[in-house]
Amino acid sequence: MTSTGRIPVSVVIQHSSPSDCWIVVNGKVYDLTKFAPNHPGGAHIIHKWAGRDGSSAYNDFHAADLIENELSTEEKKGALDESTIDDAWRESSQDKSSPSPQNISNMNEKPPLSTLINLHDFEEAFGRFGSQKAWAYTWAASNDLISLNLNKSWWSKILFRPRIMRDVSAINTKATMLGAEVSMPVFICPMGIAKTAGPEGEMALGSGAANAGIVHCMSTTASFSAEEILTSVPPTYPYFFQLYVDRTRSKTEALLSRLEAFANIKAIFVTVDLAVVSKREADERLVVSEQVYTSSDGQVSGADKKGAGLARTTGNFIDWKLSWSDIPWLRRHTTKPLVIKGVQSAVDAKLALELGCAGIVVSNHGGRALDGAPGTVGILLELRRDCPEVFDRMEVFVDGGVRRGSDILQAVCLGARGVGVGRPFQCSVMYGKEGVEHAALLLQDELETAMRLCGVTDLGKVRGDLSYLNTVELERFLPPRPSWSWKSWFGARQSKL
Numbered sequence: 001m002t003s004t005g006r007i008p009v010s011v012v013i014q015h016s017s018p019s020d021c022w023i024v025v026n027g028k029v030y031d032l033t034k035f036a037p038n039h040p041g042g043a044h045i046i047h048k049w050a051g052r053d054g055s056s057a058y059n060d061f062h063a064a065d066l067i068e069n070e071l072s073t074e075e076k077k078g079a080l081d082e083s084t085i086d087d088a089w090r091e092s093s094q095d096k097s098s099p100s101p102q103n104i105s106n107m108n109e110k111p112p113l114s115t116l117i118n119l120h121d122f123e124e125a126f127g128r129f130g131s132q133k134a135w136a137y138t139w140a141a142s143n144d145l146i147s148l149n150l151n152k153s154w155w156s157k158i159l160f161r162p163r164i165m166r167d168v169s170a171i172n173t174k175a176t177m178l179g180a181e182v183s184m185p186v187f188i189c190p191m192g193i194a195k196t197a198g199p200e201g202e203m204a205l206g207s208g209a210a211n212a213g214i215v216h217c218m219s220t221t222a223s224f225s226a227e228e229i230l231t232s233v234p235p236t237y238p239y240f241f242q243l244y245v246d247r248t249r250s251k252t253e254a255l256l257s258r259l260e261a262f263a264n265i266k267a268i269f270v271t272v273d274l275a276v277v278s279k280r281e282a283d284e285r286l287v288v289s290e291q292v293y294t295s296s297d298g299q300v301s302g303a304d305k306k307g308a309g310l311a312r313t314t315g316n317f318i319d320w321k322l323s324w325s326d327i328p329w330l331r332r333h334t335t336k337p338l339v340i341k342g343v344q345s346a347v348d349a350k351l352a353l354e355l356g357c358a359g360i361v362v363s364n365h366g367g368r369a370l371d372g373a374p375g376t377v378g379i380l381l382e383l384r385r386d387c388p389e390v391f392d393r394m395e396v397f398v399d400g401g402v403r404r405g406s407d408i409l410q411a412v413c414l415g416a417r418g419v420g421v422g423r424p425f426q427c428s429v430m431y432g433k434e435g436v437e438h439a440a441l442l443l444q445d446e447l448e449t450a451m452r453l454c455g456v457t458d459l460g461k462v463r464g465d466l467s468y469l470n471t472v473e474l475e476r477f478l479p480p481r482p483s484w485s486w487k488s489w490f491g492a493r494q495s496k497l
């Protein structure tokens with residue numbers, strides 16, 4: 001207080017965080033810390049003005065006496081000492097931007113979870129508040145980021161053909177993926193060393209997924225062992241396991257044998273799109289002194305003449321000799337369904353089917369494998385055109401750039417059994433399991449909204465129903481139809497296996 005009994009600007013500024021949030025409105029100082037979470041327009045709008053004069057924003061929307069009537073006596077701190085106002089304060093109280101996690105982050109704190117309203121917000125918040133190296137590792141993609149960008153932009157090339165006037169009061173998003181019953185057809189993609197994003201790492205991914213009713217696929221290069229990660233969910237809750245085949249094949253055999261003990265691991269996703277770890281330049285360039293370890297195979301990160309890429313320096317155990325002829329070997333070492341992750345053409349989708357795989361993931365590793373590979377939703381469309389039978393005889397999944405509930409609806413209409421979502425979930429680990437759950441629930445909400453607006457009441461009933469989509473723009477990017485017959489091609493191919 002100043003000698004006038006009024007509160008100086010310097011004191012107001014001291015209360016400028018979501019956990020201690022004072023705001024000036026019309027010359028009076030209020031403590032809105034408790035009120036903010038109940039603000040009908042969202043806490044972020046209040047937090048944006050913490051430690052500042054929010055009168056102009058307040059007066060745009062509210063009657064002058066509302067705040068006085070709403071708050072308790074102790075939340076009304078007193079009058080502002082206007083003689084202490086200087087240019088810097090005046091400037092800080094200008095509303096130059098709309099509320100978003102970036103603006104809130106002026107407060108040098110990660111934005112409250114409630115202010116993240118879509119999956120992009122998670123990536124953005126992690127970019128600002130995660131460790132620099134973790135961000136470089138997570139965000140990075142190969143070379144010139146061509147495939148990363150195609151993954152994202154090709155989703156927007158598909159348009160809906162909405163139906164109207166259908167009672168959409170009750171809708172069903174439930175699905176079954178590889179025997180796992182889920183609240184919506186989404187799995188969290190396998191991503192290595194999730195502890196880089198937050199101390200709970202894969203434990204947060206597992207338990208957040210279970211709370212939201214979806215499945216996490218753990219990576220061979222996780223920060224915790226499979227046994228530890230499985231404790232993050234109830235004993236019968238479904239899990240998927242992603243396998244990189246090790247050059248020392250006996251290690252892979254031992255790993256598969258360990259996994260046999262866990263009936264809740266519903267499938268083994270064998271990643272095949274990364275015979276060698278590609279150059280992800282953001283990650284290679286950033287050299288740091290801390291090392292990270294992968295749990296199952298004890299790989300340690302480091303730096304060499306090529307740079308300091310976390311994935312490359314922990315990934316050189318991956319066997320580049322892996323070929324289709326290894327499927328029978330894998331079959332001998334696991335009783336679980338095999339899913340081939342990284343299919344990028346109709347030819348290979350058919351091969352996986354012919355070899356008895358339970359499913360495929362159409363994936364280019366999130367643009368982290370071959371740069372110049374097509375966007376994955378385009379590959380899904382190619383499969384629909386050139387080998388539609390694979391959708392009936394295997395479970396077909398897609399990942400890469402899925403960021404919206406409407407992307408899930410589109411994938412299902414194209415025939416997918418489900419979608420994988422990667423980076424935003426890795427970023428959400430910064431907020432622990434609550435962050436993971438929040439991200440999943442945002443997707444669920446968006447999916448439900450997209451279904452209602454499209455006139456779809458049961459997701460299971462529109463799988464493969466192209467009548468809800470306009471794919472004309474994306475079709476321009478498909479490769480020409482094969483000119484040879486599948487039958488003769490497969491006859492020649494299988495004799496070589």
Ligand SMILES: Cc1cc2nc3c(=O)[nH]c(=O)nc-3n(C[C@H](O)[C@H](O)[C@H](O)COP(=O)(O)O)c2cc1C
Pocket residue numbers: 137138139151189190191192219220221242271341363364365366367368399400401402420421422423424426
């Ligand atoms: C940080 C990070 C680590 C990844 N680690 C693995 C991995 O260990 N095994 C794997 O099969 N794919 C891995 N991927 C690829 C993902 O499983 C998935 O294919 C991709 O992230 C999907 O694209 P999206 O991030 O745009 O959703 C990783 C991706 C990221 C971003």
